[in-house]
Amino acid sequence: MSKHCKIDLACENISKHFSGFTAVDNVSFTIPKGSFFSILGPSGCGKTTLLRMLAGFESPSSGDILIKQQSMLDVPPNKRPVNMVFQHLALFPTMNVEQNIGYGLRRQGVAKAEITERVAAVLARVGLADSGKKRVEQLSGGQRQRIALARCLVLNPTLLLLDEPLGALDLKLREQMKIELKSLQKEFGTTFVYITHDQSEALVMSDQIAVMNKGKFEQVGTPHQLYYQPETAFVAGFVGDSNRWHGTIISVDDSSLMLKTDDGLSFRAKVAVEQKLEKGAKVEVFVRPEAINVSRTAHSEDDNQLTCTVQTLLFDGANSQIIALEPNSGGKITVAMPQTSDFVDLKTGDQLFLNWSAAQTLGFLVESENLVSAVGA
Amino acid sequence: MGNLGANARLKLGLWLLLMPLGLWLLLLIILPHFELLIFSITDPEDGAFTFEFYFEFFTEPLYWRTFLRTAVMSILATILTLIIAFPVAFYIAKMLKGRSKGIVFAMCLIPFWVSELVRTFGWMILLRESGVISNFLQWSGLAAGPVELLYTDATIMLGLVYSSMLFMVVPLVSTLDSLDDSYIEAGYDLGGTNWNVIREIVIPHAIPGIVSGCIIVFMLSLGNYLTPVLLGGKDSLWFTEQIYTQFITRFNWEQGSAFGLLLLVLSSLIVWLGLKASGQSFTKTMG
Incomplete structure (x- = not known):
């Protein structure tokens, strides 16, 4: 029982069908109290519909939503212990900052003096103590974010829902707000449910991430698990950058397998989880650019070695990449450019020796259209 | 160059x-x-400058009382139109989507393709002593004899509200259309009831539309001639009738001109006072 009390939200087999398609397909999950939970997925994957069901703006076709063990199915949005930060924030333009934040408190019938006090307190906590009298349009993008958060947090909701609130900000501000959001979440201790299509937002801020695709959760785990141990090809491809090939298994032994990609590269991948991989099976293979060791002299201690020439250099400061060509097969591979003095004068046509371990080569069996079982780790 | x-x-x-x-x-x-x-301001006899026609308006109770009555009835008609049109406009702008939205909006518009005269005669057919409603009441036994529903202030009000409905609905629909649904959802999400959301979010947003709709309806009602004359009959006492009488019946163009200008000045004054009272400015409403 004590374990149950720590669960703020539980969704049990919820589905949402619209005429002609299924937006959310039999999704179940629980969110522990005080955690930052993200739902990550491409646009149209059903994450917004899921969030709107939690807020109460849509009702599930089947399944149940429990907040603190209470079913929310018959509770209208204005009675749920849930508040939402909207995609475009929806700060009321006809009210000033104080009135915006006080709106929810006025609805609860809180006394005027206490409203003033609590609004001032929450403004101070989000670092905008002197902005109470300002109009919404006088605030910068980042300040509006904080006001939208304050407007919800002042009500002490059990659950705070965030619908891609950082989408409208420019890159620099978005990076800054990620850190700010995370620290505000820690400070207030409120359970956040954050939906986004931006994997970097999810990875940086979340305690747990659910990767959603076509109405279903592909995998739920910590950012670390999703990045290093993706369970499906979709997760491997969606979270982080990867080299991605289609290939065929050449041979299988106890601990590893050999495969050949369609454009002619040969790799060794380590067998880690139980699977039915046979010679000749079609696989999809993922290798992260930063997992590949690049050097200008030959090594031979790793499972996979390639001798390549530099075809293209993509300069992007610390995130610069090299597209290398394997001359014998014509296959291409993207690797992260090491930021050491060795590679400062790297130019097109230079020879490079690439090597990486089988453990960092993730293969997923292609079963007709479906991508299922996982290989490697 | x-x-x-x-x-x-x-x-x-x-x-x-x-x-x-x-x-x-x-x-x-x-x-x-x-x-x-x-x-x-010209004396018709000797062509000299005179204010007597304006004095006439303020000294003859029939004239200024008629104006006062017209203004009060017009304000009442404006308020009634707003109360009826607001839910209609909200329904069209926020509840309906896509095709049905266009259809319902068109249904509001179509009656206005017919001339105001014909529409007013339509009401007369319904409301007169030998009209549809009177006959129905007698047939169903609710009334013993013919019922005259025309020629009362209530009938004038009905006609005014009906003929100005569209001019309230259109500006309201366009302002409510521009209210993003997320504001309404946020209003509920933060604990608001229907009434809270309407009063604190929808109405403040719709104020420019409400004010411009009210100005149009008020001016149209005040300057209306057909509806009060046809539905109100001889005793309707509408100010525009006074102007008509001065020009056409009494052939007193000087007095008629003075009334015409007074109508313009006094109605502008009322609109200005209305804007002041609601804290709006004319440019804000029209822009």
């Missing part, structure tokens, strides 16, 4: 484009009103 020539041509083009508007204003608005002004 070449630049200057281009600029001059641009200026000429601008003036030509503004010409129709300028002519319209000058010939149809400014000149007639100027003429009215001259008429109203």
Whole structure:
């Protein structure tokens, strides 16, 4: 029982069908109290519909939503212990900052003096103590974010829902707000449910991430698990950058397998989880650019070695990449450019020796259209 | 030099484009009103300057009381129209989507393709002593004899509200359309009831539409002639009737001109007071 009390939200087999398609397909999950939970997925994957069901703006076709063990199915949005930060924030333009934040408190019938006090307190906590009298349009993008958060947090909701609130900000501000959001979440201790299509937002801020695709959760785990141990090809491809090939298994032994990609590269991948991989099976293979060791002299201690020439250099400061060509097969591979003095004068046509371990080569069996079982780790 | 020539041509083009508007204003608005002004301050006997026609309005109770009655009835008609039109506009703008939205909006519009005269006669067919409603009441046994529903203030009010409904619905629909649904959802999400959301979020947003709709409806009601005369009969006592009487029946153009100008000035004054009272400015409402 004590374990149950720590669960703020539980969704049990919820589905949402619209005429002609299924937006959310039999999704179940629980969110522990005080955690930052993200739902990550491409646009149209059903994450917004899921969030709107939690807020109460849509009702599930089947399944149940429990907040603190209470079913929310018959509770209208204005009675749920849930508040939402909207995609475009929806700060009321006809009210000033104080009135915006006080709106929810006025609805609860809180006394005027206490409203003033609590609004001032929450403004101070989000670092905008002197902005109470300002109009919404006088605030910068980042300040509006904080006001939208304050407007919800002042009500002490059990659950705070965030619908891609950082989408409208420019890159620099978005990076800054990620850190700010995370620290505000820690400070207030409120359970956040954050939906986004931006994997970097999810990875940086979340305690747990659910990767959603076509109405279903592909995998739920910590950012670390999703990045290093993706369970499906979709997760491997969606979270982080990867080299991605289609290939065929050449041979299988106890601990590893050999495969050949369609454009002619040969790799060794380590067998880690139980699977039915046979010679000749079609696989999809993922290798992260930063997992590949690049050097200008030959090594031979790793499972996979390639001798390549530099075809293209993509300069992007610390995130610069090299597209290398394997001359014998014509296959291409993207690797992260090491930021050491060795590679400062790297130019097109230079020879490079690439090597990486089988453990960092993730293969997923292609079963007709479906991508299922996982290989490697 | 070449630049200057281009600029001059641009200026000429601008003036030509503004010409129709300028002519319209000058010939149809400014000149007639100027003429009215001259008429109203000229003694017809010796052509001397006089204010007697304006004094007449304030000293003869029939005239200023008629104006007062017209103004009060028009304000009442405006308020009633707003109360009826707001839910209609909200339904069209926020509840309906896609095709049905267009259809319902068109249904509001279609009655206005028919002339106001025909629409008013339609009401007379319904409401007169030998009309549809009277006959129905007698047939169903609810009334013993013929019922006259015409020629009362309530009938005038009905006609005014009906004929100005569209002019309230259109500006309201366009302002409510511009209210993003997320504001309404946020209103509920933060704990608001229907009434809270309407009062604190929808109405403040719709104020410009409400004010411009009210100005149009008020001006149309005040200046209406057909509806009060046909539905109100001889005793309707509408100010526009006084103007008509002065010009046509009594052939007193000087008095009629003075009334015409007074109608313009006094109604503008009422609109200005209304804007002041609601804390709006004319430019904000029209922009």
